[in-house]
Amino acid sequence: MAIKEDLQTEVATIFAEKWVQRNGMVVPDETSLKLGNxxxxxxxxxxxxxxxxxxxxxxxxxxxxxxxxxxxFLRCAAKIIRDNGGSITAYDGDRVMAVFVGEMKNSSAARTALKINWCCKQLIQPALRKQYPSERYVLQHTVGIDTSPLRVARAGIRGANDLVWIGRAANWAAKLCTLSHDYPSGITKAVYDRLEDKSKTATDGRNMWEERTWTPQGNASIYRSNFWWPL
Known part of the structure; x- marks a missing residue:
């Protein structure tokens, strides 16, 4: 069968086939999902x-x-994510995606962002400067976090497929990474409202998160931070 007819058949099947859906309590992987709907x-x-x-x-x-x-950057971010209960779901060039579940998922993710900030400034940059004393490059980064219901499915073809994460959190977390690295940690109001107190307030009593209006995203309320959390 020519590729055109093959794809016409497969696309029609995707749109016509009923979904087999179940609720999950843990982060799924590729072995727990089929390529169909x-x-x-x-x-x-x-x-x-x-x-x-x-x-x-x-x-x-x-x-x-x-x-x-x-x-x-990716080695440190990945280890911090796992150490704080997150599951790494994808690498894409210079960034890593992770998913947190459970009652403390928002606080755990927020602390992860602050720890990554500490690591970039207090661990990676000094090591870079020590190895390359004449190098002027300064590592800058962003972390974006959102929470929402997600539907997880497998997409692609046999032998070359991956999980796709459908829902607001996956899109908004990625978009938050496009904001200024002057405040490298960004979270949505949905995340902020679920933070435990110690993930909101610094040891000196200051709120670590500053509220802003995200104009391009329908004037949504978001929070940004340039604080860090030592490892």
Missing amino acids: DAVDIEATVLYADISESTQLVDTHKAFFAAEVYKA
């Missing part, structure tokens, strides 16, 4: 951690240096 619905918090201005990094530095920055 099979889905798991979960309540989850999504975190994206992203290197800022990575195109400029790649365009202005040697490939080995950019690769080392990528690897250092």
Whole structure:
């Protein structure tokens, strides 16, 4: 069968086939979902951690240096995510996606963002400066977090497929990463309203999160922070 007819058949099947849906309490993986219209619905918090201005990094530095920055950032972010109860669901170039579930998912994700900020400024940057004392590059990053119901399904073709996360949290968390790295941690109001007190307030009593209006996103209320949380 020619590829055109093959795709016409498969697309028609996707739109016509009934969904097999079930609720989930844990983060699904590729072994728990079929390629057909099979889905798991979960309540989850999504975190994206992203290197800022990575195109400029790649365009202005040697490939080995950019690769080392990528690897250092992604290694640290991934370990911090896992240490705080998150599940890593995807890597995409210079960023990592993670999902948190459970009663403390929002506080855990928010602390993860603050810890990644500490790690970038207090661990990665000093190590970079020690190895390359004449290098002027400064690692900047953003972390975006949102929470919502999500539908998880497998997409692609046999032998080349991955999970897709359908729902607001996946989209908004990624969009938050496009905001200024002057405040590297960004969360939605839905996340902020569910934070435990110690994930909101610094040891000196200051609120670590500043409310802002996200004009391009329908004037949604979001919160930003330039605080960090030591490891």
